[in-house]
Amino acid sequence: xxxxxxxxxxxxxxxLLEEMAADPRxxxxxxxxxxxxxxxxxxxxxxxxxxxxxxRDTPISEAAIVGAGVxxxxxxxxxxxxxxxxxxxxxxxxxxxxxxxxxxxxxxxxVHVPLVIRTQGGSGSNAGPQHSKSLEAWFAHIPGLKxxxxxxxxxxxALLKAxxxxxxxxxxxxxxxxxxxxxxxxxEEVAIPLGQAAVKRPGxxxxxxxWSRMVLEALKAAEALAQEGIEAEVVDLRSLCPLDETTLFGxxxxxxxxxxxxxxxxxxxxxxxxxxxxxxxxxxxxxxxVLRVAGMDAPIPFSPAxxxxxAPSAADVADAARRLCRGPARR
Amino acid sequence: xxxxxxxxxxxxLMLRTRYLEEAIVQEHKQGKTFGPLHLCIGQEAAGVxxxxxxxxxxxxxxxxxxHAHYIGKGLDLKRLCCEIWGKAEGTGQxxxxxxxxxxxxTGILPGSGIVGGGLPVAVGxxxxxxxxREPRVVxxxxxxxxxxxxxxxxxxxxxxxxRLPVVFFxxxxxxxxxxxxxxxxxxxxxAVRAQGYNMPGLVVDGNRMxxxxxxxxxxxxxxxxxxxxxxxxxxxxxxxGFSTSDTGGYQREEDLAAWRARDPIRLGADYLLSTGLTTxxxxxxxxxxxRAEVSAAVAYALAAADPxxxxxxxxxxxx
Numbered sequence: 001x002x003x004x005x006x007x008x009x010x011x012x013x014x015x016l017l018e019e020m021a022a023d024p025r026x027x028x029x030x031x032x033x034x035x036x037x038x039x040x041x042x043x044x045x046x047x048x049x050x051x052x053x054x055x056r057d058t059p060i061s062e063a064a065i066v067g068a069g070v071x072x073x074x075x076x077x078x079x080x081x082x083x084x085x086x087x088x089x090x091x092x093x094x095x096x097x098x099x100x101x102x103x104x105x106x107x108x109x110x111v112h113v114p115l116v117i118r119t120q121g122g123s124g125s126n127a128g129p130q131h132s133k134s135l136e137a138w139f140a141h142i143p144g145l146k147x148x149x150x151x152x153x154x155x156x157x158a159l160l161k162a163x164x165x166x167x168x169x170x171x172x173x174x175x176x177x178x179x180x181x182x183x184x185x186x187x188e189e190v191a192i193p194l195g196q197a198a199v200k201r202p203g204x205x206x207x208x209x210x211w212s213r214m215v216l217e218a219l220k221a222a223e224a225l226a227q228e229g230i231e232a233e234v235v236d237l238r239s240l241c242p243l244d245e246t247t248l249f250g251x252x253x254x255x256x257x258x259x260x261x262x263x264x265x266x267x268x269x270x271x272x273x274x275x276x277x278x279x280x281x282x283x284x285x286x287x288x289x290v291l292r293v294a295g296m297d298a299p300i301p302f303s304p305a306x307x308x309x310x311a312p313s314a315a316d317v318a319d320a321a322r323r324l325c326r327g328p329a330r331r
Numbered sequence: 332x333x334x335x336x337x338x339x340x341x342x343x344l345m346l347r348t349r350y351l352e353e354a355i356v357q358e359h360k361q362g363k364t365f366g367p368l369h370l371c372i373g374q375e376a377a378g379v380x381x382x383x384x385x386x387x388x389x390x391x392x393x394x395x396x397x398h399a400h401y402i403g404k405g406l407d408l409k410r411l412c413c414e415i416w417g418k419a420e421g422t423g424q425x426x427x428x429x430x431x432x433x434x435x436x437t438g439i440l441p442g443s444g445i446v447g448g449g450l451p452v453a454v455g456x457x458x459x460x461x462x463x464r465e466p467r468v469v470x471x472x473x474x475x476x477x478x479x480x481x482x483x484x485x486x487x488x489x490x491x492x493x494r495l496p497v498v499f500f501x502x503x504x505x506x507x508x509x510x511x512x513x514x515x516x517x518x519x520x521x522a523v524r525a526q527g528y529n530m531p532g533l534v535v536d537g538n539r540m541x542x543x544x545x546x547x548x549x550x551x552x553x554x555x556x557x558x559x560x561x562x563x564x565x566x567x568x569x570x571x572g573f574s575t576s577d578t579g580g581y582q583r584e585e586d587l588a589a590w591r592a593r594d595p596i597r598l599g600a601d602y603l604l605s606t607g608l609t610t611x612x613x614x615x616x617x618x619x620x621x622r623a624e625v626s627a628a629v630a631y632a633l634a635a636a637d638p639x640x641x642x643x644x645x646x647x648x649x650x
Binding site for chain 1: 390392422423424426427431433434435440441443444445448449450451452453454455456457458459460462463469481482485486488489492493645646647648649
């Protein structure tokens with residue numbers, strides 16, 4: 001199968017373009033998505049291709065953007081709305097939590113909301129505390145929302161297409177540092193269902209669980225650990241909801257150790273949910289505690305000197321894995 | 332159902348709304364209701380007339396105080412009562428409650444118990460109608476309280492900007508929960524806020540169905556013509572508390588008396604009789620019928636089966 005090397009943002013753009021070409025119900029709404037093509041250029045050229053009816057710049061009105069997506073979805077369109085920074089999502093939270101997530105349930109399954117909310121988060125660009133957060137756990141907490149957080153261009157493309165075709169509201173979480181990463185993307189249609197994790201590197205000594213950009217750090221850590229004779233297995237969850245417990249538990253039962261890696265704040269993060277599920281289901285298989293490597297419980301600071309300290313690095317992940325693997329075995 | 336003004340029908344639906352809510356009060360006194368129930372007694376002309384003039388294919392987004400809207404849009408009383416009493420045959424299978432009625436068949440899409448929360452959704456539905464070139468409109472209900480929410484201002488701006496087929500219908504009932512408008516509203520007439528969003532703002536007497544219905548229909552026709560949204564403010568008054576859990580004490584007796592003297596049900600009957608649209612005998616027949624319909628629906632709901640399971644297959648996500 002022929003592939004091309006594509007940037008993450010270009011791969012997402014291909015997903016939008018292909019889905020819009022295939023389905024006239026797909027529309028785009030958001031700040032700067034039309035004329036400018038999105039601040040990360042994910043929707044570049046789509047206005048010219050599909051016209052102003054289907055690709056619309058909006059006012060800086062996050063509640064109205066998401067609400068418009070919910071309403072249009074209820075009336076037969078399949079909107080993809082963009083919230084430029086995840087940090088702006090709190091303004092639209094009522095529409096997500098009290099409208100989009102509830103509609104199917106409260107209508108007894110007669111009204112559904114096929115809406116994708118693309119948003120961008122994460123630290124590492126010196127954007128400061130109001131433009132750097134990782135808030136994916138908020139949405140995984142809400143019944144009725146699906147949450148996707150890919151780590152590579154190929155998976156970003158396939159999962160965005162799957163999100164657009166899904167009949168439920170999907171939060172599509174993009175890490176800002178991934179946009180300029182490059183990877184092979186097939187020339188052909190690749191389908192990845194929501195809720196399917198991937199083993200990104202096989203190993204036998206410890207499972208490193210991650211999603212979004214932290215997968216790249218986990219892979220770097222696994223590389224370093226391999227030099228020391230510790231074979232780490234890296235599981236990329238890809239979607240937090242639905243969560244692929246089969247792949248996750250299968251890996252932990254093989255390696256008997258797990259480190260969960262997240263960029264988001266440690267307290268109440270999705271990593272806590274993953275760790276909890278592992279110990280509930282794999283307790284007898286574990287040779288040690290499920291460790292978390294997570295963001296520091298502090299607002300994301302602006303100064304580059306400080307910012308680099310709050311998000312986990314590959315070295316932090318490797319340290320945790322070493323502690324777990326070299327500690328006294330329980331059996 | 333085509334768009335039209337049929338005052339006899341509006342009046343019948345107002346009676347249904349009034350008797351339903353009086354029945355709720357009675358059941359509540361006997362401890363036979365669940366949760367806070369929000370009544371629109373005194374506001375029926377506004378709520379019913381604004382929804383009853385619409386076509387079946389038009390939609391409404393409503394509020395926590397939505398009984399008049401539901402009934403005006405044609406929702407079956409038994410299904411409504413089953414939702415009010417949390418029964419399996421309710422519009423939401425008992426999952427939603429009376430604040431969040433959603434019914435695709437009659438175009439109640441959606442209710443919202445979050446003040447102002449339905450307005451952005453209404454804008455999105457109107458956007459879909461515009462993009463699909465469908466000759467349909469949305470009437471988005473709100474109260475005076477919601478007109479102070481960010482969602483209201485974001486929604487009116489977007490609707491005005493894109494000239495969407497939506498009519499914002501504000502029932503100004505003087506109180507946001509217990510707070511009088513003099514303490515929560517910066518303007519006398521909410522309708523003036525329309526000027527900021529490139530749409531007409533109109534004030535009507537919300538206790539007279541004959542004032543509400545033609546103004547709404549004209550705004551609907553304007554929206555259908557592509558001329559864009561309108562904001563209509565219906566001046567009315569909430570004769571009961573915020574909800575059945577309201578302990579009261581903040582509504583002035585002289586205000587209540589003045590507004591009771593302008594009861595929309597009586598004004599409605601007066602209009603039908605003075606215009607010769609109906610006779611005293613027919614008014615009495617309509618009254619008896621409405622009482623009987625409500626009694627039957629409430630009895631049906633009280634006896635209906637409870638829902639059983641929460642997580643039935645496909646309850647939370649569409650497969």
